[in-house]
Amino acid sequence: MVESRLTRVLLRLGAGVTLAFIYLPLLLIGLYAFNRNVTQEWPIRNYSTRWFRVAFEDEQVRDALQLSLLAGVGATVVSLVLGTLAALAVSRYRFFGREVISFAVILPIALPGIITGLALQATILDVFGPLGLSFGLATIILGHATFCVVVVYNNAIARLRRTAGSLDEASADLGADSLQTFRYVMFPQLRSALLAGALLAFALSFDEVIVTIFTAGAQQTLPIWIFATLSRPAELPVVNVVALFVILLSIIPVYIAQRIAGAGALATERTVRGPVAPTIEAEP
Amino acid sequence: MTSVTNAEAPPRVSPGRRLSTFFYRHPRLRLAALLALPVGWMVVVYLGSLVVLLLSAFWDTDPFTAEVVREFTLDNFRDLFERDVYRDVAWRTIRMAALVTVADAVLAFPIAFYMARVASSRTRNLLIVAVLMPLWASYLVKVIAWRTVLSSGGVVNWGLEPFGVQFDGLSTVGLWLVFTYLWLPFMILPIYAGLERIPNSLLEASADLGARATTTFLRVILPLAFPAVVAGSIFTFSLTLGDYIAPGLITSEQFIGTVIYQRRGENLPIAAAFAFVPIVVMILYLLVARRLRAFESL
Numbered sequence: 001m002v003e004s005r006l007t008r009v010l011l012r013l014g015a016g017v018t019l020a021f022i023y024l025p026l027l028l029i030g031l032y033a034f035n036r037n038v039t040q041e042w043p044i045r046n047y048s049t050r051w052f053r054v055a056f057e058d059e060q061v062r063d064a065l066q067l068s069l070l071a072g073v074g075a076t077v078v079s080l081v082l083g084t085l086a087a088l089a090v091s092r093y094r095f096f097g098r099e100v101i102s103f104a105v106i107l108p109i110a111l112p113g114i115i116t117g118l119a120l121q122a123t124i125l126d127v128f129g130p131l132g133l134s135f136g137l138a139t140i141i142l143g144h145a146t147f148c149v150v151v152v153y154n155n156a157i158a159r160l161r162r163t164a165g166s167l168d169e170a171s172a173d174l175g176a177d178s179l180q181t182f183r184y185v186m187f188p189q190l191r192s193a194l195l196a197g198a199l200l201a202f203a204l205s206f207d208e209v210i211v212t213i214f215t216a217g218a219q220q221t222l223p224i225w226i227f228a229t230l231s232r233p234a235e236l237p238v239v240n241v242v243a244l245f246v247i248l249l250s251i252i253p254v255y256i257a258q259r260i261a262g263a264g265a266l267a268t269e270r271t272v273r274g275p276v277a278p279t280i281e282a283e284p
Numbered sequence: 285m286t287s288v289t290n291a292e293a294p295p296r297v298s299p300g301r302r303l304s305t306f307f308y309r310h311p312r313l314r315l316a317a318l319l320a321l322p323v324g325w326m327v328v329v330y331l332g333s334l335v336v337l338l339l340s341a342f343w344d345t346d347p348f349t350a351e352v353v354r355e356f357t358l359d360n361f362r363d364l365f366e367r368d369v370y371r372d373v374a375w376r377t378i379r380m381a382a383l384v385t386v387a388d389a390v391l392a393f394p395i396a397f398y399m400a401r402v403a404s405s406r407t408r409n410l411l412i413v414a415v416l417m418p419l420w421a422s423y424l425v426k427v428i429a430w431r432t433v434l435s436s437g438g439v440v441n442w443g444l445e446p447f448g449v450q451f452d453g454l455s456t457v458g459l460w461l462v463f464t465y466l467w468l469p470f471m472i473l474p475i476y477a478g479l480e481r482i483p484n485s486l487l488e489a490s491a492d493l494g495a496r497a498t499t500t501f502l503r504v505i506l507p508l509a510f511p512a513v514v515a516g517s518i519f520t521f522s523l524t525l526g527d528y529i530a531p532g533l534i535t536s537e538q539f540i541g542t543v544i545y546q547r548r549g550e551n552l553p554i555a556a557a558f559a560f561v562p563i564v565v566m567i568l569y570l571l572v573a574r575r576l577r578a579f580e581s582l
Contacts, residue, residue, distance in 0.1 A: 004497055008402050014394030015411070021391070022418050022468065025429035028439065032432060041437040078325075086322035093315045101319075104326045111566075112526020114541050115559050118548060119333035122340050122556065126352075127332070146330050149322065177300035178307060200420075207422035210529060214548070223424050230428065230533065243425040254420040258413060 026247065033244040040236055055241040064225040068206055070137055071221060075144035075205040076198050082145070083152025083197060084190070091160035092168075108147040116147065117214030124215065135217020143215040144205040151204060152197035155261060159193035196261035199253035207250045222246055341556035352552055360557035370543070374561050377540040380456075381524035384463040385471075385517045391464065392471040392516065393509075399472075400479035412476075419469045427530045430462045434534070459534045463524050470519035478512020479505070514578035521569055525562040 036046035055061055083105075090101055108116050120143050124135060133139065167189075171181040209223035216224055226242055229235050307314035341360055344353040364370045399411045418426075433439045434453025444451055452458070482505060490500040528541030540561055547555040 007497060011394055011398040011402055015398040018391055018395040018468070018472075019411075019414060021465065022415070025426060025433055025465065026418060026421060028433060029425060029429040039437065040432050040435065042439045042442045082322040082325055085318050089315055089318040089322075093311070093318075095315060101323070101326075104331070105322075108330055110522075112522055112541075112562050114526045114528055114544055115337070115563065116330075116333075118544060118555060118559055119337035120329075121548065122552060123329075123333040123336045125552075126336060126340070142329060146325070149325075172304065172308065175301075177298065177304035179300055181304075203420055207424065209422075209424045210527075213545075223422065226424055226428070227529070230431075239428065243422070243428055246422045247425050251417060251421050254417060258416070 029240060029243050029247065032240040035237060035240065038234060038237055040240075051237040051241045055238045055245075058238060060220070060225060061222070061238070061242060064220045064222045067137065067140075067219060068222040071140045071144055071212075072202045072205040074137070074141035075148050076201045078141060078145035079148035079152045079201045080194060080198055083149045083201075084156050084194065086149070087153050087156035087160055088186075091157050092165055102153075105150045105153050109150055113210035114214075117143070117211040120146075120211065121214040135215065136219055139215045139217070140212060140219065140221065143211045144208060147208075147211065148201035148204050151200040152194065155193040155197035155200070156190060159190055163189045192260050196257040199257040199260075203250040203253045203257075207246050337556050337559065340553050341560060343553045345551050345553055360554045361560075363554060364557055364561070369538075370558065373538045373540060373543050376537065377525055377562075378565060380460065380463065380539065381521045383460055384467065384524050385520045387460070387464040388468050388471040388520045389475075389513050389517065391468060392475050393513075396472050396475035396479055399476045412473075415469050415472050423466065424529065426466060427462060427533050430458075430465065431533055434458045434461070454534055456535055456537055459531060459537075462530050462534055463520075463527070466530065467520040467523050470523070471513075471516035474512045474516040474519075475509060478509045478515070482508050511577045514573050514576045518569065518573055518578065522562070522566050525565060 031044060032040065033051065034047045034049060035044045036048040036050060037044075086101055086105060089095075090098055120139075124133065124139050124142075128139070128142075133142075163186075167185055168181055171185040176184065207223055209221075209227060212221055212224060213227070220228065222242060223246065226239055226246070229239050307317070340352065342356050342358070344355050344357045344359065345351065346353050395411070395415070399408050399415075403411060431454070434451075435441075436450075436453075438453065440451055440453055453461075486504055486508075487500055490504045495503070526541055528539070528545040531537065531539040531542050532545070540558065544555045544558050547558070
């Protein structure tokens, strides 16, 4: 070790301060959810769980939750299919334009969300609209799936790189057809990677707001409901409860995904809005 | 013509089997079958949308009905260049992006350094997860948390009260803090990866040659880690340029994102044209970053 003792103590301190900076606001939102008063003042004087009841009985919140869950599941299913297919093609074949695919999959999260959102809005309005697709659940899924593909793709391709294509061939030699090979040979190897990818895709979709505002029309997902309700001070306590709920529902799948596939699985998305991924080797 | 007839009955061939054989004999077709859906989706939904966006930047709007008129015009871009509002907003946003980037680099370096070179491998893995997890916590909720923290009755002003200081958190300074917070993990991870790649032998060599720790840091570690900082700055810069929610919730000042967001309903073409600004800035930024060898540390 080259670093002196003092440097190490200072570094530890710096790391601690940064971590505190990262986590304190999240903890505070958790505390505010239990604030009994309507005014958002610090320190919190009375704690209660009354706003949880109010939140769960709120019709709008329930509708928004339902829409968010549907959108999350829809986007996850679509991106599972698209991401797996693309990963299989890229990992098992060499072809012209192979690099372009990895790039095209990452592009939707590499460009600022407002550009993806605006582009989708213009297209839904001008192109898909006349074809009969109006703003709603379908267009929300359309947008979400587009930027969720990358998490499934990244997880699947990382796994496929470590598994041998010769197994697929052996399976075919033993008389399995393509579907059987996928079901009995490839899928068991891919399962945990796909599960991690799916959980991340769901988490990504569930709390997305920047693109969703452009593709949802008059519909409200849970984050859009929060965004719209922020301007009504009387409802802020309910917003805090819903916010806590959204945090939990996006962090829990991510935590599970990380347990399944290692921290590397997480590093593939938001850390990697750029052209290439900083790979973090932390296999279980 | 000779027809070959098998003495034994041919084995029953299932349709799936036949399909597999067919695809095995025609690997190009199998590849096409795999790629059709994902490539079709990306091209039709995403790239197609981008093209529509680019095209609509050259369209016009009817001033009375706010309907989009599909006639080619460069008026939107002329507006962008000639009207001070747009220029001011663009500059303000770029300046904010630069300041956020600097703040993130300063904050990220110590923890990244600690993770890469001091922590045990167990602590390191814990820290990686600790840094990564909040990235996935709802972006919107984090902004709300900060709005509460920075507001006049919030934690920050409560902490400053004994000193008799009032801090207007819902301001440009507050927004700078919020952006710095939001994108910090994007900076920590590339720097961590960059620092981890520096071989220990280099640092030992520097010490052997008589350099003190500060000299080694300034003349060996920092130059080697710089491309990683640039790599992280791609995220902090790009994300700040395009954001419209945090500026809208924290300040009343206009930024590129908020202008695009507000104009999108009443004048889509000008919003689309203004969206070119972050795209062009990011392309230039990426070109410079490539020059600085940042891509290799991504």
